[in-house]
Amino acid sequence: MPVAVVSLAIAAFAIGTTEFVIVGLLPDIAKAFGISVSTAGLLVSFYALAITVGTPxxxxxxxxxxxxxxxxxxMVLFTLCNLAAGLSGAFPALLAIRIIMAVAHGVFFGLGTTVAMSLVPTEKSGRAVAIMVSGLTVAMVTGVPGGTWVGELVSRRLPFFVVAAMGALATAGLxxxxxxxxSQRGAGDILSQLSLLKSNALMPLYLMAAVGMAATFAVFTYLSPLLTRITGLNSEGVTLGLMTFGLGSVVGTIGGGRLSDRYGPQFSMNIALAGLAMSMAAVLVSAHQPVLIMANLFVWGAFAFAIPPIMQATVVLIAQRVAPRVVGTAAGLNVAAFNLGIAGGSFLGGRALTSENVLATVYVGVALSVIGLVVVAMYRWSDHPAAVTSRDALKKLRT
Structure with a gap:
């Protein structure tokens, strides 16, 4: 794999750390600015919203x-935004900085995946995307807990400065x-590019991406109360659970890319969504046993994060055929779809959440997984030579 792809993964690690580390810093930020934790939470929700709207x-x-x-x-903009976030002395300023940072995040990921795929042979495109996305998932395992720990130990400002340093190193590597x-020659004006939203070939793929992420985040967003109230874990146990899920997500990211390269997106998405539905349904049983829930979290994380590399590579491959002049925009829209799914899943899970039964979120997640399987089944894969059908994949399995 070209070292340039690895440099993209390092940049993704820095971006992933700054996206998620804020969750662990919310209490300190709320105290510093004299606001409620729920108000500080706008730093998370506005970030996802900015990616969804700003990226395309x-x-x-x-x-x-x-x-x-x-x-x-x-990457220079991302680095400067982290420096500014560390120096910020007012909540509105920090919120504005996070919004700018989020747009840079979304555009970088959309463009970066197309670049990663252009650096390798077509048959390795899924693996190239997986390596880049693995930077984001590794951030969930190491960067986020580490950043939260540094913030609690020293200052809420320090994690932003550390990420800025990582951003500078990633920029130098790139x-x-x-x-x-x-550039994408002949890309056309903005209206012609956003006409991708009317594409019969791409819109169902965006729906698959959104529903796949919504299924996971309907439950994952509320994993902490689930582990404390149902499993009976303390804060250290919750951290271990999050890290276990993160480790599974790293395995799933790499595995999803390889699966897509070998057997095609239709077969791979069927496997990922079916596994996601079953692993989340198993939470209804495993949540009452600490050892079982840890194993379950690893498997769930693997199936959940097999979806992003499969869908990102598929969107780029099909866009190269149906919209070759605006492949970067097509990839950016898929990043927006992922974040729309995260926001939507969190919202739906929150509506189902009750103080008496945190496990109600699981039913939402399983239902969304099944909807995703229906969308995969209805998509006309045979119309797109870049996509391998399940029948073709089964033939490969037998050989």
Whole structure:
């Protein structure tokens, strides 16, 4: 695998850390600014919303820029935003900085995955995306707990400065390792690019991505109260559970990319969504046993995070055929779909959540997984040569 792809993964690690570390810092931020924790939580929800809304718009506007220069500019902006966040002395300013940071995040991931795929042969495209996305999942395992610990031990400001340093290192690596990457020539104006939202080939794929992430985050968002109230774990046990889920997500990210390369997106998504539904349903039983829930969290994390590399690679491959001039925008829309799913799943899980029965969120997650399987079954995979059907995949399994 080219070292340039690894440099993209390092950048993804920095971005993933700054996205999620804020969750562990919310109590300290609320205290520092004299606001409620729920108000501080806007730093999380507005971040996801900014990715969802801003990514497709900025991806379309910047489509004509040279991709190498754009990736470097986005990482410089990301680094400066983290420095500004660490220095910020007012909550509205910090919120505005997070919104700008989120847009840079979304555009970088959408563009970065297309670049990663362009650096390897087509048959390894899923693995290239998986390696890049693994930076995000590794951040969930190490960067987020580590950043939270540093914030509690020293200062809420320090994690932002550490991430800024990581961003600077990632920028230097990209500058040194990325080859010259031309712009998407003939990308058209912003309206023609956003017409992708009417594409019969791509919109169902965005729906699969959104529903797949919504299924997981309907439950995962409320995992902490589930582990404390149902399993009876303390704060250290909850941290262990989150890390176990994160380890599973790393395995799933790499495995999802390989599965997609070998057997195609239709078969891979069927496996991922079916496994996701079963592993979440198993929580209804395993949640009452600490050892079982830890094993369950690992398996659940693996199936859940097999979905992003499968769907991101699939969107790029099909966009190269149906919308070759705006592949970067198509990939950016998929990143937006993921975050829309995260926000939507969290909302639906919250509506089902009751203080007496945290496990009610599991039913929402399983139902969304089943809906995802229906969307996969209804999609006309045979219309797209870039996508391998389940029948083709089964033939490969037998050989």
């Amino acid at each position: 718009l900025i991806s379309a506007v910047t489509a004509r820029l040279p991709r190498r220069a754009l990736l470097l500019a986005l 500058w040194r390792l990325l080859p010259s990457l031309p």
